[in-house]
Amino acid sequence: MSTNTHGNADGTGYDVVIAGNGVLGLSLAWVLARRGQRVAVLGLPHRPWAGSAAAGAMLGCFGEVTTSLLATEHGRAKLELGIKATGMWPEWLAELEEGTEGAPVKTAEGTTVVLNTIGTAEIDDANYQAIRAELVRYEEPFEDLEPTDLDWVDAEPISRPLRAFHIPGEHAVDAAALLERLESAAVRAGVTLVPEFATRVAHRGERVTGVVLESGRTLAADHVTLAAGARTQELLDSLPVGPRIPRLVSGYGVSSLIRTADGTTPDSVVRTPNRSFACGLHVVPRGDGHVYVGATNVISVEPRDTAEMRDLVFLLQCAHRQVRRNLWNSDVAKVQVGNRPVSMDAFPLLGEGGMQGLWVMTGTYRDGLHLSPLLAHDFAARILGEEPQNDLARFAPVRRPIQASTREEIVDVLVDHQMGIGYEQDWTIPVEWHQWIEQDLRPATLAWADELDPEFTPPAELLFASRFDPELVSLLRKYYATCREHG
Structure with a gap:
């Protein structure tokens, strides 16, 4: 793969520079480049601190439903965006995989939600019922299952499943494979990959003019999109509008890739409802006898790139006790650390950034990867001056903190x-x-x-x-x- 690191061949700037080479940045770059835009994407190839690089990559929104989400109009608006995104993934994946070789990006067929004996009625029971109720409301197919029919699940007796249902339309992908396909597709479409971080956004008055790289070089651009996840805050701090945008912190999380002792994996995602400020325990098949186990969630002022022992121990204990006992005898092939971008009101920062040519595409917390096809097309339309198909006004970056609850x-x-x-x-x-x-x-x-x-x-x-x-x-x-x- 060739990588142009010195701008366009004719020495001119770009139509759009995107700070951040995670799933949101690459998705937007791919859409824009296919529409004839000159695009540069900034970020180190190994994506330190990125949330998408360590994600379980579950392509679903109903499995993430909680009573808290449904209690506010902003939360329900997030759910509506997720439902739209779910419908876009089949075509999105087909386009990504067209004419390419290698294993399919999708690794799981559907999602099985389990209510087990761990947790409390106020959280687990309530969220389980909330997911089921929303599936009914939106006429999304699902099937109730007997816990004894969960072939791959073998929890310890005191953590046994009590109820379960299967959502056939909520799949999962291999995040690393997805990023690789997105990057290859973007480069084929003409995107320039710049293996550097931006240190600040250049601007003249109320208009952005490009970005300044760590090397000191400036990339000129008509539009700058900030999609660097939790690291976006450093760039917002370089702008006069920065203080008027909710600050970002990290939802630091630990996940693990496990090579199962018996070489088996489930066909679907197996997960609990969201609990304990996190996204619920989930096991995702990754092929070749491996499963992804995730994930913890701890608020951290600064993004982290290493796992704390207590988080890793907690995660692995939950997996073998609540899902499958012989995971205890399996090999830990890889420990992954990611950082979810969390705004100080926990809602996304999406849209115009309060300066001409500035766009903000972050603060998506646990939803960024799932929303990526929808947001890529939506932001491309906005940047090109077209009418977008989605109403993101409530998540406009320049705002007072959303107080959706008392x-x-x-x-x-x-x-x-x-x-x-x-x-x-x-x-x-x-x-x-x-x-x-x-x-x-x-x-x-x-x-x-x-x-x-x-x-x-x-x-x-x-x-x-x-x-x-x-x-x-x-x-x-x-x-x-x-x-x-x-x-």
């Missing part, structure tokens, strides 16, 4: 999930202690939210993390003060 509702969610963490990690407490802990935890958390800021309340996972992270507290307070300053 402080009391956010604290209720936090308390439920914090208690759920204890049960998933097998704490043993006297029966009445749950009520005692919860009674003390709720007012203490409300008091902390009041101390953090009198007006704004961060989403539950950021409020939870802020109790232990002075740097996150400082960022939140500075951000909220800036919001008040700018009205």
